[in-house]
Amino acid sequence: MVLLMVGLGFSQVTQAQSVSVPYEKSSASGWDTYHYDAKKIENWNVDGSGLTVGVFKDAGNSVNRNSQHWAFSPVIDLKAVSNFLLFSDQRVGSTGSTFSVLVGPANAGTDRSQYVTVQKWTGTESSELVHKIDLSPWNSEEQIRIAFLRENEAGASWKITGLKVLGSDVSEVDNFRVTSITDDAISLNWAMGSAQTDLQYLLVGSSNGDINWAPTHGVNYPVGTNVSDGVTVLFNGNEAGFIEQGLGEFTSRYYKLWVYNNDLEYSLNGQTASATTIGQSTIFYEDFEGTVSHGRNLVWDSGKNIWNIE
Numbered sequence: 001m002v003l004l005m006v007g008l009g010f011s012q013v014t015q016a017q018s019v020s021v022p023y024e025k026s027s028a029s030g031w032d033t034y035h036y037d038a039k040k041i042e043n044w045n046v047d048g049s050g051l052t053v054g055v056f057k058d059a060g061n062s063v064n065r066n067s068q069h070w071a072f073s074p075v076i077d078l079k080a081v082s083n084f085l086l087f088s089d090q091r092v093g094s095t096g097s098t099f100s101v102l103v104g105p106a107n108a109g110t111d112r113s114q115y116v117t118v119q120k121w122t123g124t125e126s127s128e129l130v131h132k133i134d135l136s137p138w139n140s141e142e143q144i145r146i147a148f149l150r151e152n153e154a155g156a157s158w159k160i161t162g163l164k165v166l167g168s169d170v171s172e173v174d175n176f177r178v179t180s181i182t183d184d185a186i187s188l189n190w191a192m193g194s195a196q197t198d199l200q201y202l203l204v205g206s207s208n209g210d211i212n213w214a215p216t217h218g219v220n221y222p223v224g225t226n227v228s229d230g231v232t233v234l235f236n237g238n239e240a241g242f243i244e245q246g247l248g249e250f251t252s253r254y255y256k257l258w259v260y261n262n263d264l265e266y267s268l269n270g271q272t273a274s275a276t277t278i279g280q281s282t283i284f285y286e287d288f289e290g291t292v293s294h295g296r297n298l299v300w301d302s303g304k305n306i307w308n309i310e
Helices: 057-062 136-141
Strands: 002-006 009-013 018-020 032-036 051-053 068-072 075-077 082-093 098-105 116-121 125-134 143-151 156-168 174-181 186-191 200-206 226-228 231-237 241-244 252-260 271-276 298-301 306-309
Touching (some): 082 098, 116 125, 186 252
Antiparallel strands (some): 009 032, 051 156, 098 143, 200 231, 200 252, 298 306
16 A cells, blocks of 8 residues: 655545456545645545545635545546446536546556546536546446546535446447338338447337337347337347338337347447338329330429429
8 A cells, every 4th residue: 555645635546456447436446536736625535336536615715725525536448349438427616616527547546637527517416416427438348447536625526436348349230220111110220330240130110209228238139029118129149130010001100129149248328210111192103004005105204303294
C-alpha cells in the first residue's frame, strides 16, 4: 500500500485490479480515491454499488474553487468490438461545481495528466438521469481506467449508481432491412460485414411497438420462445434472411436482430426494422388482356405517366 499526499489532502491508493466486461460495480475493490486542494470534504465514498462525494455548503466563496475529488476505477479489460459505460447520477446543491467522466490507459494509475474527458456537466440535476457513454474509441487499448472528477466542493454533491461497463466481441449485422411487403407477409434481409466465422442470428418480433428486450450471454433461445411480453423468437440460425408469413392485412410488426457466436455471446445492441402489411385492395394489377383490338398498340406516355391505346 502506498500513501499518496497531494495538495492539501491525502488518499490511500492501492494497486489497481483488473476486471472483465461485463463489469458491474458491487464493492470498493480496485477503486482508488484522491483529493486535491480540498478544504473540508473527504474523498469519494466508493463502498457498495455506487460512488458518492459530498458538498461543503457553508464554505461559500472562501473555499478554493480549484478543489478536485477523483475516483479511479479498476483496470477494465475491454471487449474487441463494442464497449459502453452506463450509470445513473444526481448532482444536488449549488451551482459552481463541474462533473466529469474521463478515460485513461491501464498504466495511467492516478496520474491525472493521462486522462481525457469524455463527458462533462456544469449544472445540477436533482432528478436521477441515466447516461450511456461509448467507450469503443478505446477498443484498441484493450485495457483502460475510468475516472470521475468533481471540482469545487462548495457547489454540489455527486451521487452515482448502477455503474456498469457492457461490451461484446461480436459485431452487429450490416443493412438489416425490410425487402418486400405483401398483404400477408414481410420479408427481411441482412448481411454480415464482419470477418468473424461460425456466427448465427437471433431474430425476435412483436406487434406491440419497439422491442426493449435483449438476450442474455450464454442462453440459447429456440424458435417460438416468448422471451418477453408480446416478444417471440421468430428465427434462430445461420441464414441471412427471413420471411414472416400468415400476418393478414394491415398488420404492423417490429423486429430486432442480434448476432451470436459459438459461446452464445450476443452482439451488444441489436439492429431494428419494422413494417406494416398492405391490404389486397392496394395491390395493383395491370391486365390489358382483351382490351387491345387487332391493329392497335399499347404505348407508354412518359410525359403523362400513363398507358395509351393507339
